[in-house]
Amino acid sequence: MTSDSYTFAKNSMSLYDIINKRRDVRAQFSGESIDTNILKKILQAAHSAPSVGLSQPWDFILIESESIRKQFKEHVEIERESFNNVLDNDRKGIFANIKIEGILESSLGIVVTYDPKRGSPAVLGRNTIDEAGIYSVCLAIENLWLAATAENLGVGWVSFYKEEFLAELINLPNGIKPIAWLCVGPVTHLETVPDLERFKWRKRMSLDDVVHYDSWNNRSLENKISDEKLD
Amino acid sequence: MTSDSYTFAKNSMSLYDIINKRRDVRAQFSGESIDTNILKKILQAAHSAPSVGLSQPWDFILIESESIRKQFKEHVEIERESFNNVLDNDRKGIFANIKIEGILESSLGIVVTYDPKRGSPAVLGRNTIDEAGIYSVCLAIENLWLAATAENLGVGWVSFYKEEFLAELINLPNGIKPIAWLCVGPVTHLETVPDLERFKWRKRMSLDDVVHYDSWNNRSLENKISDEKLD
Numbered sequence: 001m002t003s004d005s006y007t008f009a010k011n012s013m014s015l016y017d018i019i020n021k022r023r024d025v026r027a028q029f030s031g032e033s034i035d036t037n038i039l040k041k042i043l044q045a046a047h048s049a050p051s052v053g054l055s056q057p058w059d060f061i062l063i064e065s066e067s068i069r070k071q072f073k074e075h076v077e078i079e080r081e082s083f084n085n086v087l088d089n090d091r092k093g094i095f096a097n098i099k100i101e102g103i104l105e106s107s108l109g110i111v112v113t114y115d116p117k118r119g120s121p122a123v124l125g126r127n128t129i130d131e132a133g134i135y136s137v138c139l140a141i142e143n144l145w146l147a148a149t150a151e152n153l154g155v156g157w158v159s160f161y162k163e164e165f166l167a168e169l170i171n172l173p174n175g176i177k178p179i180a181w182l183c184v185g186p187v188t189h190l191e192t193v194p195d196l197e198r199f200k201w202r203k204r205m206s207l208d209d210v211v212h213y214d215s216w217n218n219r220s221l222e223n224k225i226s227d228e229k230l231d
Numbered sequence: 232m233t234s235d236s237y238t239f240a241k242n243s244m245s246l247y248d249i250i251n252k253r254r255d256v257r258a259q260f261s262g263e264s265i266d267t268n269i270l271k272k273i274l275q276a277a278h279s280a281p282s283v284g285l286s287q288p289w290d291f292i293l294i295e296s297e298s299i300r301k302q303f304k305e306h307v308e309i310e311r312e313s314f315n316n317v318l319d320n321d322r323k324g325i326f327a328n329i330k331i332e333g334i335l336e337s338s339l340g341i342v343v344t345y346d347p348k349r350g351s352p353a354v355l356g357r358n359t360i361d362e363a364g365i366y367s368v369c370l371a372i373e374n375l376w377l378a379a380t381a382e383n384l385g386v387g388w389v390s391f392y393k394e395e396f397l398a399e400l401i402n403l404p405n406g407i408k409p410i411a412w413l414c415v416g417p418v419t420h421l422e423t424v425p426d427l428e429r430f431k432w433r434k435r436m437s438l439d440d441v442v443h444y445d446s447w448n449n450r451s452l453e454n455k456i457s458d459e460k461l462d
Contacts (some may be wrong), residue, residue, distance in 0.1 A: 005262060015381045016272070018246055019279050019374055040438070041247070047438045048250050049373065052390060054437050055425040061443040083358040091353060100356070119433060122322060123441040125331070125390040127314040134362070135410065138369030139376075142280065143250055150246045159283060159363045160355040171447045177364065185400050198459070202350060203268045205277045207271070212292040214299060216402045 018149050023188055025154030028187040029105040038151050039108070042184075044129050046112075046148035055119030058179075061170055063109030071169055072161070073103040075195065079160040097199050101158045107185030108162045111170060112141055114177045137179045144182070154187035187207035236237040247325045249380050252421055253420030256385030260336040268425070271383050273354040273415075276378035278341075282367035283357050286350030289368045293402055294412075301411065302336040302400060303392070308337030326432050342401060343372055345408045369409045375413070387420035 013021065043060055051057060063069060070084060081131045089096055103109065116130075126132045145155045158181040166178045196202050212219055245254065274291055281286060294300060311331055319324055334340065345368045347361075357363045376386045389412040397409045427433050443450055 001451055013246075015244075015249055015377055016276065019276050022279075022281065024281050035380055042440060044438055045247065045250050047436075047441060048253075050253065050255050050388065053387075053434045054435065056427055056441070059441045059443060059447075061447060063444045063445055078324065079359050082353070083353070085232070086353055086358065088353060095355070098355070108402070122314070122317055124314070124326070124329070124427065124432060125388075127317065127391070128310050129390050131365070134365075135369045135372075138366045139373040141366075142370040142373035143377075145281065145370075146246055146374075147375070156308070157281065157283075157356075159360050160283060160358070161357055163380075170445070173447060176447070194285055196355065202285040204285065208276055210287070210290045210382060211274060212290060214294055214296045214401070216290075216404060216407070 013144075013150055018146050022145060022149040023096060023154070023190045023194060025104075025106075025183065025187055025190065026102045026195060027103045028154055028189055028191070029086050029107070029183065030186045030188050031107060032104055032186040034107050034153065034185060038153070042144050042147040042151060042153070046140040046144035048113040049136065049140035049143045051139070051163070052132040053119050053124035055123050055126070055133060055136065056114045057118040057133045058140045059115060059176070061111040062122060063111060063170070068169060069109055070107070072166065073101070075162070075165050075169075076101055076103065076160045079162065083139060083160065096198060096203055098147055098159055098195060098201060102156050102183045103158065103181075106154070106156065106183035108183075110144070110182040110184055111178055112144075112180045112182065113180050115130040116175060116177070134177070134179065136218060141182070142218065148184060149190075153184060154190060156183040157181070181231045208209065240449075244381060246377075247378050253376060253380040254385070254421045254425060256337075256387040256414065256418055256421065257330040257333045257426060258336075259385055259420055259422070260333045260338070260414065261417045261419050262338060263417040265338050265384065265416060269384070270372050273375050273382060273384070275376040277371040277375035280367065280371035280374045281412050282370070283363040284355035286357070286364060286367065288346045288349040288364045289371045289406070292342040292344065294342060294401070299400060300340055301342070302335050303397065304332070305333055306342045306393070306396050306400075307334065307389060307391045310393065314391065325352055325430060325432055329426060329432060331391055333387050333414045334389065334412075337385070337387065337414035339414075340407055341375070341413040341415055342397065343368060343411045343413065344403060345410050347406060347408070351411075365408070365410065372411055373411070379415060380421075383417070384415060384437060385421060387412060387414040388412075
């Protein structure tokens with residue numbers, strides 16, 4: 001996993017630069033190895049995420065095995081086809097152009113899991129909302145994703161899989177829930193527009209479309225944080 | 232929401248500085264107003280998060296209303312008591328010292344919600360894992376949290392509430408699921424150690440405790456990314 005020739009990436013990007021640069025990567029992996037120190041940094045970034053009751057209910061299973069990756073990819077192909085089958089013909093046409101994973105081309109798979117027993121029996125803050133533990137795992141994933149972007153690595157989240165299949169493939173104990181398979185590694189470049197927008201699957205919404213004031217129905221103009229009002 | 236006297240925060244912190252500085256804030260809110268441009272920046276950061284099928288299934292309801300905040304706080308007090316009741320006496324003693332929310336002291340509440348219909352009927356990547364939409368909302372929350380930290384604001388995630396109560400309080404339509412109530416605002420300072428560790432509720436784990444290789448059971452030393460091996 002080490003590489004002497006690896007060029008250390010710039011960390012001078014601001015948080016906002018990183019957030020805007022981040023993409024869900026499928027086709028741009030170069031396959032070069034990840035420097036071990038950088039891998040540790042992005043894992044530590046994930047591990048420093050907030051978690052309900054300080055439960056830190058995540059685990060990271062680093063998948064280098066070619067055999068595991070091939071088996072996973074075959075499974076994902078089946079699930080891709082199963083999604084394709086629910087689409088109408090127009091959508092099928094668009095979907096055919098969209099690559100959904102870089103499982104073999106990326107340098108490393110990272111499976112992120114959720115352990116509901118971590119910090120039990122009484123997890124502070126999970127008494128009324130049991131899913132809060134899963135929420136914490138996602139916060140860790142976003143930290144990892146941003147840190148990887150800061151290090152000029154790409155990350156692609158694969159979600160075309162059945163949890164039971166992945167759990168069995170990497171021997172997860174009963175109760176440990178896989179949340180994500182992340183494809184991680186150096187990239188040739190990051191696209192400036194998300195793939196699903198580039199291939200006309202869906203457009204990004206404006207911020208105005210998702211902001212409300214005090215009540216769901218209140219989107220009154222005088223309160224609106226609109227592009228018109230600011231800047 | 233604007234304040235002429237607001238001092239613009241430094242954005243020169245690196246991502247790792249921000250990740251390490253970030254805390255779950257309850258007691259340190261100063262109550263000063265949030266500059267509107269900065270509020271827009273942190274919301275835009277959230278809105279720029281990755282989302283399954285580019286569905287962007289989040290909404291942000293900005294809660295300034297004193298009346299709504301008071302009603303929510305009263306509800307949270309009841310849920311706090313209900314959690315307290317499941318604790319043994321030792322834990323009750325520790326929990327008594329822990330403040331769990333800054334609903335009234337913070338400058339703004341931000342309720343973040345999940346809309347499962349966004350991007351439907353066929354959300355790319357949500358065919359086998361329906362919860363992937365909720366995962367996306369959490370990624371947005373972490374972006375918001377980090378951006379707020381970069382702007383010297385504090386964020387505290389309140390999860391001591393029943394979803395139905397909050398949904399009714401702010402008139403969420405059927406099917407829209409509240410994921411978080413975030414307390415947001417300027418702070419006097421951020422603690423360097425998480426509250427739950429400071430008050431001896433729970434200690435943070437080491438990264439080694441959560442890293443595995445190719446299979447859950449493989450934690451062999453020769454592969455281990457340990458503190459001893461690196462640095």
